[in-house]
Amino acid sequence: MTPERPNVAALMACCAAGWWLAARRPSGARYSAAAVTLGIAAVLGVRWAGSGHPPVFGTFEMDMAETCLLLALALPLDRLAGGRFLRGPLIVAFLTLAHTFLLRTEATPLTISEQSLWIDLHAVLAWCAWVCYFHALFFAFQGGGDDDRATRLLGYGFLAQSAMGFVGAYYGTLLFATAWSWDPVHILGLLSWLLFATALHFRLFFGVTLHRQRYFIVFLVTVFVLSAKLAMFLRPGQSFHVFEMGSLAGGGP
Amino acid sequence: MRRLINTLGSRRLTAYLVLTYAAFLVLLFVWAARIPAAVVGNISRTAPFICAYIAAAIHLVCCLMIFLPATMQRTSLSLPADDPGEPVALPDARAVEAAAWRARLPVRWIEPGKTAVLHRNRWSPLGSIVFHTALLLIPVAVAVSLATRVRGEAWVVESHAFEGTRAEYVSVEPAGGFESRAPRVRLEVLAVDAAFWGDRLFFTDLRALVAAGGAQQWMTLPGPVRIDGARVTLRGFNYTPSVEISGPDGRTVHAGDLNLRLFPPGNEDSFTVPSLPHRIFVRLYPDSSGPQARPINRGMGLAEPLLHVAVTLGKRLAAHGWLRPGEALAFDGHTVAFPRILKGGDIVVHRDWGYPILWMALVLSFAGLIMRVCFPSYRAWVLLTGEGARLVVRADPFATPPRLLYGADPGGRDDP
Numbered sequence: 013m014t015p016e017r018p019n020v021a022a023l024m025a026c027c028a029a030g031w032w033l034a035a036r037r038p039s040g041a042r043y044s045a046a047a048v049t050l051g052i053a054a055v056l057g058v059r060w061a062g063s064g065h066p067p068v069f070g071t072f073e074m075d076m077a078e079t080c081l082l083l084a085l086a087l088p089l090d091r092l093a094g095g096r097f098l099r100g101p102l103i104v105a106f107l108t109l110a111h112t113f114l115l116r117t118e119a120t121p122l123t124i125s126e127q128s129l130w131i132d133l134h135a136v137l138a139w140c141a142w143v144c145y146f147h148a149l150f151f152a153f154q155g156g157g158d159d160d161r162a163t164r165l166l167g168y169g170f171l172a173q174s175a176m177g178f179v180g181a182y183y184g185t186l187l188f189a190t191a192w193s194w195d196p197v198h199i200l201g202l203l204s205w206l207l208f209a210t211a212l213h214f215r216l217f218f219g220v221t222l223h224r225q226r227y228f229i230v231f232l233v234t235v236f237v238l239s240a241k242l243a244m245f246l247r248p249g250q251s252f253h254v255f256e257m258g259s260l261a262g263g264g265p
Numbered sequence: 266m267r268r269l270i271n272t273l274g275s276r277r278l279t280a281y282l283v284l285t286y287a288a289f290l291v292l293l294f295v296w297a298a299r300i301p302a303a304v305v306g307n308i309s310r311t312a313p314f315i316c317a318y319i320a321a322a323i324h325l326v327c328c329l330m331i332f333l334p335a336t337m338q339r340t341s342l343s344l345p346a347d348d349p350g351e352p353v354a355l356p357d358a359r360a361v362e363a364a365a366w367r368a369r370l371p372v373r374w375i376e377p378g379k380t381a382v383l384h385r386n387r388w389s390p391l392g393s394i395v396f397h398t399a400l401l402l403i404p405v406a407v408a409v410s411l412a413t414r415v416r417g418e419a420w421v422v423e424s425h426a427f428e429g430t431r432a433e434y435v436s437v438e439p440a441g442g443f444e445s446r447a448p449r450v451r452l453e454v455l456a457v458d459a460a461f462w463g464d465r466l467f468f469t470d471l472r473a474l475v476a477a478g479g480a481q482q483w484m485t486l487p488g489p490v491r492i493d494g495a496r497v498t499l500r501g502f503n504y505t506p507s508v509e510i511s512g513p514d515g516r517t518v519h520a521g522d523l524n525l526r527l528f529p530p531g532n533e534d535s536f537t538v539p540s541l542p543h544r545i546f547v548r549l550y551p552d553s554s555g556p557q558a559r560p561i562n563r564g565m566g567l568a569e570p571l572l573h574v575a576v577t578l579g580k581r582l583a584a585h586g587w588l589r590p591g592e593a594l595a596f597d598g599h600t601v602a603f604p605r606i607l608k609g610g611d612i613v614v615h616r617d618w619g620y621p622i623l624w625m626a627l628v629l630s631f632a633g634l635i636m637r638v639c640f641p642s643y644r645a646w647v648l649l650t651g652e653g654a655r656l657v658v659r660a661d662p663f664a665t666p667p668r669l670l671y672g673a674d675p676g677g678r679d680d681p
Contacts, residue, residue, distance in 0.1 A: 128488075
């Protein structure tokens with residue numbers, strides 16, 4: 013068992029404790045969320061030092077970085093929303109960390125197609141979209157005065173996802189001499205972008221609050237999550253979004 | 266005409282188009298998960314999809330025509346006539362100025378001492394117009410791309426020149442007009458370097474030193490070089506041997522560098538030479554120390570190369586065997602040897618005038634989104650009546666209204 017597994021299990025336990033405390037003792041939930049955030053940052057920092065590159069390659073590192081960012085933003089937002097807000101981020105953090113148990117944890121060097129600041133930017137924008145969409149969803153479930161916050165976060169998420177797509181298109185021309193290919197990940201990404209735009213239009217044109225759209229947003233976030241995590245389930249060669257090293261043979265150096 | 270525009274730009278049509286697109290994307294996704302992307306691309310260019318693209322473009326134009334006047338209205342600083350406003354605790358002009366200063370909102374008096382407008386990011390609503398107009402540039406970029414795009418793939422070998430003739434390309438786009446459109450890319454590959462992660466087929470470095478136009482430059486996968494207006498990208502890596510075939514009298518029948526595909530290890534390729542009827546099949550194991558009959562490949566780097574060579578004449582196997590570089594295999598009175606192994610790669614030569622338009626479209630649309638989302642507009646009119654003050658607010662849904670003006674929740678929102 014790699015050293016990451018017990019660490020991740022401990023972080024998951026901390027998430028579960030935080031979730032339980034959120035309804036009973038909110039300050040305890042905040043401490044739990046802060047501990048998980050710092051714990052993930054420490055794990056990523058050690059891996060960063062070991063692998064020699066930022067945590068942008070491999071689904072394991074993507075999961076960890078996204079969770080870290082999600083909770084890091086949840087802490088200040090919890091101050092605004094109050095009460096049980098942290099339950100949502102902690103559930104998502106728990107599930108994302110659980111997902112890492114399906115993945116290989118060995119630190120992987122950057123392959124040549126990943127050795128570019130453009131792809132780093134693409135990954136960071138993906139995390140930002142992930143975080144903003146999830147928090148928009150949590151605020152949408154809160155309803156009331158938090159609907160404005162949900163709208164703003166949905167707007168920021170849409171901005172980040174658009175920028176991610178633009179950067180990806182530019183990088184695609186550098187790598188493959190084409191800005192777009194009918195890759196399953198691209199198609200799901202475009203579908204989620206289109207549907208998030210629809211949710212924004214519902215809000216802006218028809219005045220439908222995000223609280224009323226909350227189950228639609230659950231569906232949209234699911235499509236977005238699938239677009240980010242689907243590559244590992246596809247056959248080799250079906251997508252060039254290869255973040256997962258599970259298909260590679262050999263034990264590594 | 267107005268009625269037609271209203272129909273084509275209606276919100277109901279927006280909903281139908283979004284649903285249609287979503288259904289199309291779901292279908293394409295199902296196909297993309299099963300069949301190659303190129304085939305899915307061909308499906309996406311069939312009549313139903315083309316109709317949907319055209320319908321979307323027309324709808325977008327009509328929407329812009331409908332919403333431009335309303336959007337301009339939303340940048341106006343004129344007092345809305347239909348809103349009585351709500352009471353607010355701002356007794357006089359000085360209080361209004363002080364509240365505006367605290368809220369960091371510029372204040373403009375429409376009627377001095379009576380009506381003031383406080384606003385922030387007034388032009389923000391135009392961001393939506395910029396964003397959607399920029400989206401209309403994408404089909405223009407696609408059309409320009411279809412008319413001007415050239416793309417050719419070729420294999421190159423180190424210490425060899427690539428002259429850019431049609432015959433040197435393995436595949437070209439467009440098949441018909443490539444020669445008339447394509448730039449003449451000439452380059453010489455001076456060296457190809459590759460590094461792997463342990464024994465895996467996993468590149469941690471791949472670069473080629475090329476000489477073109479009197480200058481030498483490194484070409485990497487994410488770092489293409491520009492030659493004659495074209496972008497040249499290094500896409501793949503390859504090993505290929507040089508060959509030496511001698512006749513029965515010991516004289517050299519053929520010698521030269523080949524351009525075979527022997528990477529990844531175990532990949533088989535073949536060649537013929539003009540003076541012989543034989544076909545020679547070759548496989549390469551770049552780092553093999555195993556028994557000759559059963560190679561054990563330890564890595565991808567060129568450490569101890571071992572070649573498997575089979576010579577056929579028609580359906581007859583003339584000879585086969587395992588060779589190290591420099592060793593010879595005899596067949597039908599001749600001998601074949603591979604003195605050295607060269608490194609090579611795949612290059613893509615690419616020029617497309619649609620891309621500058623596409624980048625312009627993406628940058629403009631992004632700028633429009635930033636305007637709208639990050640700098641939302643906020644307008645507030647204060648009417649001093651002598652007996653109190655009333656506040657009329659128009660705020661973008663993305664805006665956080667400055668509460669200093671109210672002392673209570675603001676309420677009013679703009680319709681887009």
